[in-house]
Amino acid sequence: MAEQHEKLDKQIKEKMLIDALENGKIDSFRDEFMEMHPYDQAKFFGQLEEELRAKVYHYLSPEEMAALFENLKSEEEEYGDLLSEMNPAYAADMLSEMYADDAVDVLNELDKEQVVSYLTIMDKEAAAEIKELLHYEEYTAGSIMTTEYVAIAANQTVRSAMYILKNEAPEAEIIYYLFVVNDEKKLVGVISLRDLIVADDDTMIHEIMSERVVSVSVSEDQEEVARKMRDYDFLAMPVIDFQNHLMGIITIDDIVDVMQEEASEDYSKLAGVPDMDHGDKGALSAAKKRLPWLVILLFLGMFTASLIGRFEETLNQKAILAVFMPLIAGMAGNTGTQALAVVVRGIATGDLKTESKWKLIAKEGSTGLLIGLSCGVLVTLVVYFWQDDFYLGLLVGAAIIATLFVATLAGSLIPLLMHKMNIDPAVASGPFITTINDIISVLIYFGMATLFISYLK
Amino acid sequence: MAEQHEKLDKQIKEKMLIDALENGKIDSFRDEFMEMHPYDQAKFFGQLEEELRAKVYHYLSPEEMAALFENLKSEEEEYGDLLSEMNPAYAADMLSEMYADDAVDVLNELDKEQVVSYLTIMDKEAAAEIKELLHYEEYTAGSIMTTEYVAIAANQTVRSAMYILKNEAPEAEIIYYLFVVNDEKKLVGVISLRDLIVADDDTMIHEIMSERVVSVSVSEDQEEVARKMRDYDFLAMPVIDFQNHLMGIITIDDIVDVMQEEASEDYSKLAGVPDMDHGDKGALSAAKKRLPWLVILLFLGMFTASLIGRFEETLNQKAILAVFMPLIAGMAGNTGTQALAVVVRGIATGDLKTESKWKLIAKEGSTGLLIGLSCGVLVTLVVYFWQDDFYLGLLVGAAIIATLFVATLAGSLIPLLMHKMNIDPAVASGPFITTINDIISVLIYFGMATLFISYLK
Numbered sequence: 001m002a003e004q005h006e007k008l009d010k011q012i013k014e015k016m017l018i019d020a021l022e023n024g025k026i027d028s029f030r031d032e033f034m035e036m037h038p039y040d041q042a043k044f045f046g047q048l049e050e051e052l053r054a055k056v057y058h059y060l061s062p063e064e065m066a067a068l069f070e071n072l073k074s075e076e077e078e079y080g081d082l083l084s085e086m087n088p089a090y091a092a093d094m095l096s097e098m099y100a101d102d103a104v105d106v107l108n109e110l111d112k113e114q115v116v117s118y119l120t121i122m123d124k125e126a127a128a129e130i131k132e133l134l135h136y137e138e139y140t141a142g143s144i145m146t147t148e149y150v151a152i153a154a155n156q157t158v159r160s161a162m163y164i165l166k167n168e169a170p171e172a173e174i175i176y177y178l179f180v181v182n183d184e185k186k187l188v189g190v191i192s193l194r195d196l197i198v199a200d201d202d203t204m205i206h207e208i209m210s211e212r213v214v215s216v217s218v219s220e221d222q223e224e225v226a227r228k229m230r231d232y233d234f235l236a237m238p239v240i241d242f243q244n245h246l247m248g249i250i251t252i253d254d255i256v257d258v259m260q261e262e263a264s265e266d267y268s269k270l271a272g273v274p275d276m277d278h279g280d281k282g283a284l285s286a287a288k289k290r291l292p293w294l295v296i297l298l299f300l301g302m303f304t305a306s307l308i309g310r311f312e313e314t315l316n317q318k319a320i321l322a323v324f325m326p327l328i329a330g331m332a333g334n335t336g337t338q339a340l341a342v343v344v345r346g347i348a349t350g351d352l353k354t355e356s357k358w359k360l361i362a363k364e365g366s367t368g369l370l371i372g373l374s375c376g377v378l379v380t381l382v383v384y385f386w387q388d389d390f391y392l393g394l395l396v397g398a399a400i401i402a403t404l405f406v407a408t409l410a411g412s413l414i415p416l417l418m419h420k421m422n423i424d425p426a427v428a429s430g431p432f433i434t435t436i437n438d439i440i441s442v443l444i445y446f447g448m449a450t451l452f453i454s455y456l457k
Numbered sequence: 458m459a460e461q462h463e464k465l466d467k468q469i470k471e472k473m474l475i476d477a478l479e480n481g482k483i484d485s486f487r488d489e490f491m492e493m494h495p496y497d498q499a500k501f502f503g504q505l506e507e508e509l510r511a512k513v514y515h516y517l518s519p520e521e522m523a524a525l526f527e528n529l530k531s532e533e534e535e536y537g538d539l540l541s542e543m544n545p546a547y548a549a550d551m552l553s554e555m556y557a558d559d560a561v562d563v564l565n566e567l568d569k570e571q572v573v574s575y576l577t578i579m580d581k582e583a584a585a586e587i588k589e590l591l592h593y594e595e596y597t598a599g600s601i602m603t604t605e606y607v608a609i610a611a612n613q614t615v616r617s618a619m620y621i622l623k624n625e626a627p628e629a630e631i632i633y634y635l636f637v638v639n640d641e642k643k644l645v646g647v648i649s650l651r652d653l654i655v656a657d658d659d660t661m662i663h664e665i666m667s668e669r670v671v672s673v674s675v676s677e678d679q680e681e682v683a684r685k686m687r688d689y690d691f692l693a694m695p696v697i698d699f700q701n702h703l704m705g706i707i708t709i710d711d712i713v714d715v716m717q718e719e720a721s722e723d724y725s726k727l728a729g730v731p732d733m734d735h736g737d738k739g740a741l742s743a744a745k746k747r748l749p750w751l752v753i754l755l756f757l758g759m760f761t762a763s764l765i766g767r768f769e770e771t772l773n774q775k776a777i778l779a780v781f782m783p784l785i786a787g788m789a790g791n792t793g794t795q796a797l798a799v800v801v802r803g804i805a806t807g808d809l810k811t812e813s814k815w816k817l818i819a820k821e822g823s824t825g826l827l828i829g830l831s832c833g834v835l836v837t838l839v840v841y842f843w844q845d846d847f848y849l850g851l852l853v854g855a856a857i858i859a860t861l862f863v864a865t866l867a868g869s870l871i872p873l874l875m876h877k878m879n880i881d882p883a884v885a886s887g888p889f890i891t892t893i894n895d896i897i898s899v900l901i902y903f904g905m906a907t908l909f910i911s912y913l914k
Contacts, residue, residue, distance in 0.1 A: 035669060039689045071690075162654075169655050176633050176650070176692075193633070193650065197619075198626050212492060230717065232496045233528075233710040235633075235692060252709055253690040259713065260687065263720030264802065270727055271798030271887065272791060283823030290795050290824070291831055297791055298832055301784035302839060308780040315776040322772050322779035323765040326786050326895050327758035333790065334729060334754055334888040338747050341728030345721065366740030367747070374748055375755055382759060430728065430887050431791040438783050 014044060021052045026059050034064070042071035050085065057086050062093035069094060070102045079109045083118075092118050096126035099173050101146035101254065104133045133248075141225050142218035144258065145239045145248035148173045151181050154188055154206040158199045165193070174236045174251045180209050187213060187238055187246040215240045218247050223348070225250055226258045266348055269424075270341060272297075272431035293431060300435045304442055311446040318456055320387070321449050324396045325442070327379075331400060332407040332441040333434035335371055339364055339411030340433045344425050347415065357416060361409070368408025369401075376401035391455040399445040406444065407437040471501060478509045483516050491521070499528035507542065514543050519550035526551060527559045536566045540575075549575050553583035556630050558603035558711065561590045590705075598682050599675035601715065602696045602705035605630045608638050611645055611663040615656045622650070631693045631708045637666050644670055644695055644703040672697045675704050680805070682707055683715045723805055726881075727798060729754075729888040750888060757892045761899055768903040775913055777844070778906050781853045782899070784836075788857060789864040789898040790891035792828055796821055796868030797890045801882050804872065814873060818866070825865025826858075833858035848912040856902040863901065864894040 013032065020029035033041060045056060045068055057065065072079075083091045083106070095103045095118055107115050107130065115134075119127045129147050136142025150168050152161045161178060169175050178196065180189035189209035199208050215238045216225050229237055229252060239248045268274060272293045308315075308325075315322055343360070380397030384390050411433050415425035470489065477486035490498060502513060502525055514522065529536075540548045540563070552560045552575055564572050564587065572591075576584045586604050593599025607625050609618045618635060626632050635653065637646035646666035656665050672695045673682050686694055686709060696705045725731060729750045765772075765782075772779060800817070837854030841847050868890050872882035 037669070037671060037689060073688075166654055169651050175654070194626050197623055197632070212494070214494060230713050231530075232494060233713075235709070252692070252713070256687050256690075256709070256713065256716065259716055259720070263716070263724070264806075267720070267724050267727065267798065267802060270724060271794050273795045273798055283820050283827060286799075286820065286824040287827035287831070290792070291828060293795075294788065294791060294828060294832060295835070298784075298788060298835065301787050302836075304787070305780045305784045306843075308783065309777075312776055312780070315772075315779050319769055319772040319776060319779070320766075322776070322782065323762045323769070325779065325783060326765065326899065327755075327762045329783050329786070330758050330761070330790075330892055330895055331751065331755060333787075333891060334751060335747070337728050337887060338730045338750075341724065341730055342743075345724060349721075363740050363743065367743040370740060370744035371748060371751060374744070375751060378752070378755065379759075386763075430794060434790060434891070435787055438787055442783065 014047075017044060018048075018052065021048075021055050021059075024055070029059055033059075038067040039071045041068045042073070046072065053082070053085060057090060062090055063097045065090075065094045066097035069106070070098055079106045080111075080114065083110070083114075088117070089121060092121045093123070095130075096123035099146055099148055100126070100129045100133055101144060101173070103130050104143070107134065108138075136218060139222050140218065141216045141220045141222060141239050141250060142247070144222055144225075144254045145218070145250045146173045147248045149236070149238075149246075149249040150175055150178050151185075151246065152178050152191075152205060154180050154182070154204075154209065156205055157201065158196055158203045158205065158208075159201040161191075161196060161205055162201075165196075174249070177234075177236050177249075179238055179246055179249070180205060181246050185246055186244045187215060187240055189213060190238065213238060216250070217242065222258045223262050226255045226262070227349075229255045230259075262348070266344065270337075270344070270430050272429040293429070297431055297435050301438070304435070304438050307439065307442050308446065311450060314446060314450045314453060317453060318449070320392070321446070324383070324399075325445065328396070328399055328403055328445050329438045329441045331375060332403045332437035335368065335404045336407040336411035336433040336437040337430045339368070339408045340415055340430065343412045343415045347419055347425055361412060361416070364412040365405070365409055368405040371408065372401040372404035375404060389457045391452070392457065395448060395452055395456070396445075399441070399448050402444050402448075403437075403441045406440050410436060410440065474501060475505075475509065478505075478512050478516075481512070486516055490516075495524040495528045498525045499530070503529065510539070510542060514547060519547055520554045522547075522551045523554035526563070527555055536563045537568075537571065540567070540571075545574070546578060549578040550580075552587075553580035556603055556605055557583070557586045557590055558601060558630075560587050561600070564591065565595075593675060596679050597675065598673045598677045598679060598696050598707060599704070601679055601682075601711045602675070602707045603630045604705045606693070606695075606703075606706040607632055607635050608642075608703065609635050609648075609662060611637050611639070611661075611666065613662055614658065615653055615660045615662065615665075616658040618648075618653060618662055619658075622653075631706070634691075634693050634706075636695055636703055636706070637662060638703050642703055643701045644672060644697055646670060647695065670695060673707070674699065679715045680719050683712045683719070684806075686712045687716075719805070723801065727794075727801070727887050729886040750886070754888055754892050758895070761892070761895050764896065764899050765903065768907060771903060771907045771910060774910060775906070777849070778903070781840070781856075782902065785853070785856055785860055785902050786895045786898045788832060789860045789894035792825065792861045793864040793868035793890040793894040794887045796825070796865045797872055797887065800869045800872045804876055804882055818869060818873070821869035822862070822866055825862040828865065829858040829861035832861060846914045848909070849914070852905060852909055852913070853902075856898070856905050859901050859905075860894075860898045863897050867893060867897065 017029060017032055020032070036044070045053065048056065060068070086094070095106065098106070103126075107118070119131060133142070133145070133147065148171055150165055150172050152164055165175060165178065176193045178191050178193065179187060180191065182188050189206070189211050190213045191205065191209040195208055214228065214232055214234070216228060218239055218241055225237065229250070235252045236249045238246055239250060241247055273290055274293075343364075376397040379400050380393040383396050384393035387393070414433065414436070418425045474486060474489055477489070493501070502510065505513065517525070543551070552563065555563070560583075564575070576588060590599070590602070590604065605628055607622055607629050609621055622632060622635065633650045635648050635650065636644060637648065639645050646663070646668050647670045648662065648666040652665055671685065671689055671691070673685060675696055675698055682694065686707070692709045693706045695703055696707060698704055730747055800821075833854040836857050837850040839850075840853050841850035844850070871890065871893070875882045
């Protein structure tokens with residue numbers, strides 16, 4: 001009930017806003033719009049036609065537009081279109097007003113030329129900050145950090161630190177940690193706003209600051225940064241260069257986005273669909289994304305088929321053998337995917353770091369053997385009673401044992417090897433492992449069948 | 458280099474700490490240990506033997522132990538063991554000192570009797586808070602919220618609000634938002650500490666507070682809460698009951714954990730390995746976790762085999778048909794998994810909410826058809842040139858087209874139906890869809906082959 005009420009409320013509000021835009025009622029638009037959270041503003045803005053968007057640019061200051069723009073979670077390629085709709089000076093002003101890290105996200109989606117032209121007409125100070133951030137490689141700490149933090153000195157009082165804080169609060173992206181630097185801008189300590197507020201006004205910062213600062217280096221992988229922030233429950237984390245200079249900070253809201261991205265990525269790859277989250281406009285673009293993997297798998301499947309072709313003689317003698325092929329291949333695929341997922345996830349969460357690789361392989365091998373034995377015995381019995389052919393049961397059961405053992409090993413070894421060779425192990429998707437295991441299972445099953453065909457009824 | 462240096466440093470420090478514990482040097486232990494971040498303290502503590510843990514309980518106050526305990530991310534079942542090692546009064550004191558939501562996490566893992574006994578000897582106020590939180594169902598907003606927030610009134614000045622804040626800061630879990638409530642404890646506004654600090658001391662709170670508060674209800678699903686906090690970039694979110702009373706707040710650190718959990722869960726389920734993250738001690742426990750799914754799939758596979766058995770006559774006439782079976786089944790499994798993953802992820806991220814179900818099904822159907830046509834034509838050509846049998850190529854190609862179309866539809870329909878029936882769609886794992894699609898592909902391929910066998914060479 002409450003939810004439906006809320007929904008209706010929202011629809012009425014949106015109707016009013018659109019009405020105000022269409023009829024040029026700037027005051028009633030602003031009265032309503034400026035009360036909204038920037039995220040809701042962005043969602044509303046995202047639904048508008050170009051004609052109405054043009055009015056919004058007129059009704060909002062560049063600063064107000066900046067807050068909205070920071071919350072746009074649209075397809076990245078649209079940033080450029082939106083900017084080119086605006087008056088260039090307005091766009092440049094808006095970019096200057098945005099938090100530097102968000103502005104960098106926008107600029108990263110534009111052509112080199114466009115970036116240069118905006119940076120030229122932008123506020124000099126903001127442009128300098130942004131230029132510095134643009135240098136860092138994607139997916140590193142440097143690429144997601146911001147330079148809008150509050151820095152203080154160790155030899156000042158709490159009172160004077162609070163004074164600095166009050167002045168810088170409107171500009172800083174997060175004010176809940178203050179970073180203590182020395183004359184050379186090297187990071188020497190950190191203090192939370194909580195500790196600052198509780199402390200006596202005349203206390204010196206160096207008395208209450210924490211000197212053991214957990215920080216990350218500019219070149220560190222963003223996934224590693226996310227792991228650290230999650231472990232330590234930080235709201236922001238300082239980023240330093242190799243000489244301990246404070247370069248910027250990373251805030252928790254960006255880390256939340258990183259975590260979401262990385263989780264989606266691992267998931268997409270396990271399913272063999274790259275870039276799942278960048279919404280498909282239609283069936284054609286969806287098909288285009290899924291086809292590349294499928295075509296590779298198709299050729300691998302053809303290879304499997306040609307392997308089976310070599311056993312045509314065996315199949316001609318005993319067509320019943322074909323009946324169990326999908327069962328064996330399917331089981332191999334399933335166990336392989338399970339082992340793959342455990343290892344890929346272990347690498348992603350860092351849990352595998354502490355464990356030795358050999359121990360892991362031994363463990364997965366034993367797991368595969370246990371699984372193989374359980375399923376193998378079960379299959380032997382079922383096939384024996386169903387087909388009334390003990391040796392056929394034994395053959396299928398033995399093939400299952402061998403196949404599941406090898407498939408589990410392959411599922412864990414392949415991502416480990418890729419990780420070792422600095423390839424993202426998540427690339428070895430479920431479908432890939434499944435297809436590899438198809439090949440393995442065909443070889444094992446038909447190999448065994450050809451050897452022991454004389455025992456079958 | 459820097460990293461290795463850091464690692465060595467850590468090892469030396471740990472060695473020192475263990476040495477201090479073993480030789481009962483309480484002062485040098487505390488000097489070093491209290492400088493560490495609670496997360497590092499917890500990691501160190503987690504490696505100790507029972508004998509040394511007993512010393513830690515003696516060397517740390519219940520309050521100090523509480524900070525460490527809040528950072529323990531060990532297997533949940535161990536909480537009980539650790540508590541029972543402590544003196545009951547010490548354990549109860551420690552639980553009182555913990556943030557209420559973390560204490561609830563610990564108590565949730567104990568027997569009913571143990572919970573009652575600790576609550577009886579605990580600090581009365583803390584016990585009352587915890588009792589209230591214990592009521593909420595798992596995975597709801599209520600179960601992850603805390604009651605340690607800062608509440609102020611609308612008709613007070615910024616100065617008096619800051620005074621309240623200073624007093625409550627040491628107890629509150631987060632102080633960066635202040636929640637404004639009326640006499641009936643109903644939530645009427647929110648103000649960030651940033652706005653409070655920037656404001657003039659004599660300003661009234663109602664002048665600067667935001668009245669449009671984004672909140673969640675106590676019974677809301679934690680995944681939905683995470684989605685809202687991510688969208689709005691909040692550090693904390695108020696939780697209300699249906700009459701708008703402020704019941705507690707949820708902090709971003711808990712949301713980060715929720716996101717991690719939910720992502721792991723979706724990933725595990727796609728791979729058909731439940732509970733992947735609750736570490737396996739050995740191969741036996743790993744095998745136990747993976748077997749249930751495999752056995753179900755084994756019987757489904759047997760069913761597939763019995764279906765193929767019905768086409769034995771066809772196979773006896775044309776053994777070559779068996780050669781392409783794993784290819785077709787494999788491709789069906791792969792496309793089905795892709796479609797499944799897209800739909801499950803769409804449901805999880807909420808992206809699918811806005812889209813109509815029928816539109817989605819139509820889109821997936823078209824995608825399946827496009828993928829099927831592309832792969833089908835390719836297969837027809839390859840098989841034709843390889844086997845020099847045009848009709849065989851046509852048969853395999855047509856089977857691929859039909860199979861991939863149906864498999865894509867099945868991959869998207871099954872999770873949608875499950876979602877409709879309030880079953881978690883992620884339960885329809887990749888292996889499950891793959892096996893279902895094995896059955897579909899066998900029926901289509903051999904059905905077609907039986908009909909058109911007279912055309913084959």
